[in-house]
Amino acid sequence: MPACVSRRELLKWASAGAGAAAVGGATWMVGRSDADHPSLDLGSAGTTPAGTAAPRTAQVEPAPIAAVSNLSQRLLVVIEMGGGNDGMSTLVPYGMSGYYDLRQRTAVSETDVLALDGQVGLHGKLTNIHRRGAAVLQGVGSPKPDGSHFEMMARWWSGDPLNSRSFDTGFLGRLADAIGDPAAAAVAVSVGTSSHPALLSRKVGTLAIPNADAIGYVVGAADEDPLRQAFQRGFAAFGDRNARNAAGGFEDLLREVRAQTVQFAGALGTFGEEGDGGYPDSSFGQGLRLAAQLLDVDLGVRIVHVPMSEDFDTHDDHSGRYPALMEELDTSLEAFFVDLEARGLRDRVLVMTTSEFGRTARDNASAGLDHGTASVAMLMGPVNAGLYGQHPLLTDLDENNDLIATLGFDQYYATVADGWFGVPAGDVLNGSPEPLAGIFTTA
Amino acid sequence: MVNNNALTSHVLRRLTFGIHPTRLAQFDGWAPAEVIEQLLAEPALEPVAPELGSDDDYSQLPEWWLRVMSRADAGVHERMVWFWHTLVTSGLSKVNPALMYRQHKVLREHALGNFRDLLQAMAVDAAMLYWLDGSGSTADEPNENFAREVMELFALGRESDVYVEADVRAGAKAFSGWWIDGDNSDEVRFDPDSALTSSVDFLGTTVRTTEDAINTICDQPQCARHIAGKLAHFLSGSQPSEERLSELAAVFADSGLQIKSLVEAIVRDVGFLEQRNNRPRSSVEWVISLRHLFDIEIDGYYLDGLGQTPFDPPNVAGWPGDNRWLSAGNDLTKAQIATDHASDTATLDEEDPIGDVLARAGLFEVSDATIAVLTDAIGAVDSRRELSTLLHALVACSPEFSLA
Secondary structure: OOOOOOHHHHHHHHHHOOOOHHHHOOOOOOOOOOOOOOOOOOOOOOOOOHHHHOOOOOOOOOOOOOOOOOHHHOEEEEEEEOOOOOHHHHEEOOOOOOHHHHOOOOOOOHHHEEEOOOOOEEEOOOHHHHHHOOEEEEEEEOOOOOOOHHHHHHHHHHOOOOOOOOOOOOHHHHHHHHHOOOOOOOOEEEOOOOOOHHHOOOOOOEEEOOOOHHHHHOOOOOOOOHHHHHHHHHHHHOOOHHHOOOOOHHHHHHHHHHHHHHHHHHHHOOOOOOOOOOOOOOHHHHHHHHHHHHHHOOOOOOEEEEEEOOOOOOOOOHHHHHHHHHHHHHHHHHHHHHHHHHHOOOOOEEEEEEOOOOEOOOOOOOOOOOEOOOEEEEEEOOEOOEEEOOOOOOOOOOOOOOOOOOEEHHHHHHHHHHHHHOOOHHHHOOOOOOOOOOOEOOO | OOOHHHHHHHHHHHHOOOOOHHHHHHOOOOOHHHHHHHHHHOOOOOOOOOOOOOOOHHHHHHHHHHHHHOOOOOOHHHHHHHHHHHHOOOOOOOOOHHHHHHHHHHHHHHOOOEHHHHHHHHHOOHHHHHHOOOOOOOOOOOOOHHHHHHHHHHHOOHHHOOOOHHHHHHHHHHOOOEEEEOOOOOEEEEOHHHOOOOOEEEOOEEEOOHHHHHHHHHHOHHHHHHHHHHHHHHHHOOOOOHHHHHHHHHHHHHOOOEHHHHHHHHHOOHHHHHOOOOOEOOHHHHHHHHHHHHOOOOOOHHHHHOOOOOOOOOEOOEOOOHHHHOOHHHHHHHHHHHHHHHHHOOOOOOOOHHHHHHHHOOOOOOOHHHHHHHHHHHOOOOOHHHHHHHHHHHHHOOOHHHEO
């Protein structure tokens, strides 16, 4: 059985190496030290003491942010890393035996790792996330993985790791139903041009919008502009719920979308803020900025889903492509957290990451990684930073030579539903997957 | 009794990209079946190649195709080039414009030809070799990307259970050996030393080469069925019944995978004319229809805001379809595009401005609710010019105009 490292041991490790004193620090503590939730798998333990790895030092962040205690004030931002994020590059198991054998062309060098303990560390581009701290869940996946993007995306979106096809709604849609106000213009918003299956709901409004630039076209025409006023009146009237055509079908759906659009635009009002807001001028950076704005105004939006348009499907040249992905994630999120601070939302917003699968344990001849199984997930915000769950053994792979998931993604979802929003897992997921304990901070 | 104009309009929406005004005039008084036969008989366009070679190529290429698709004489062949691009896709997010155009020419060549030839050509197309990482893949440590997607998305479908993971791995070996010679105009080369030298088991038979593997895929009865389902959905707007799908698959298989035969079987069916307004317009269809209605160029960059820039699909599955086009963001963007472009539209018939603008839009089956909104608008502005602007913008944003 894998051993488990206590916080005390971890701190001892951290302080053992000169210059590494801050690595475990106040920020990076192991979340749980009891046997129920072993926090670190030592595997066959060809360990490298953290102190000898010359990991980069990091500033010590003040104590973790205490989560707002009123559950109805809690908000969620979901970052989807589409294409399949390689967990072993986000959280590099540089000290686990087998890593450098499996990754002959794509390994992250030990000196490029922001160490968390003697075994694993964050990718070197995640400096801000490392400094602020994140709860990193290891080995997240499905007990019956599938190699198809679209199959696994459908499972993550619907919230069903085994694809029993029992849901015609999305996990985030059900979560929105459970926590949201049916009268709100939207409880969950996906930042994008097409509506998103993860947000399919029954009771509350959810919608998709790539930016808020065009809102002034449908609401707020000036009195001295009768043409534009008449356009906006007519535009809205197409969505009049009382004038709904009995014909049904897509025409009615279009009218419903129109009604939602107008209600949402009206609630947002004159919303635009000039400039880039300090965010990177990328679609992800600006998407996070929109997320912060939507959560800040009192619209009833509780969940914002931000897909990264960057491609995590690194079948080739993984090491050449991956650092830019991590840098994008890290710098955009840093701007987001600074923004949340200014808006006074730090204690209210949880950030979670998702990705349909990890990548193959072994790299291919194009110095890339094909479709794999388990990956890592990160929770940021009012969390107890550290490692949760067990890292899959790199010396005990499945029949396709891929990682064996140690944590079902439904447990990850359950942790957010129950631990963050107080929604019993069984209300939004199949069965009652057990939430992980100890992740969220308390006041 | 359905208005004949409504049927002609439907045929134009499905077999071309929208209602070009000269087409409505051309087919005035024709029976729908005659319109269908005329469009099926028309030759493929042979557009002048785009001018590539500048920093603007990434926008020039999509703009170029939009202009071609917007031509009055764009018809079934152009429509099929678009269909194949949405199904057997590659994209500018990973491939340069010159190679995307080279791939486009492959699709133009085979769009109404034989599916087997199309897939063989696409398997060794430079853009595809980049897009799905076939370039540089070796039999010893093959890259699985193309092998998986050619079966899952392009030719067989996920639900079919025709292939298993072992077939993905075996197929990847058979597809290996190709590389792109960057020093020589990105020519596609084959390196026997990195390719498979002995046969592997694949889909119940043995294959050694890329050509073998593509042939084996095309030989699966599921292949004809998969393509028939995709194309029927594309042209008639909904997934055919199991019975109808089996008929179409049989037609397609019996023809030796001749694409033209399948298209004819779908659009000559009596049910085709009944499947009107049963799906939303894609963003490309909506923008081209608006170009026709407003008689104005609309910059391709607006399509970015509507999530569908040609040559730039979000991923290997192409664009999400049907009700996923119905989003608040697209609704806002449509309002923006309509507002920004409606002021230069033609003056409307004073006697019946609403009937005039609806006819220009090719809308002959309009709900009372929509008529009521347009009627309310008439008294809202003073000049004929403003009324034209207003009615054009509102019709562009009506639910009916967003249906295909």
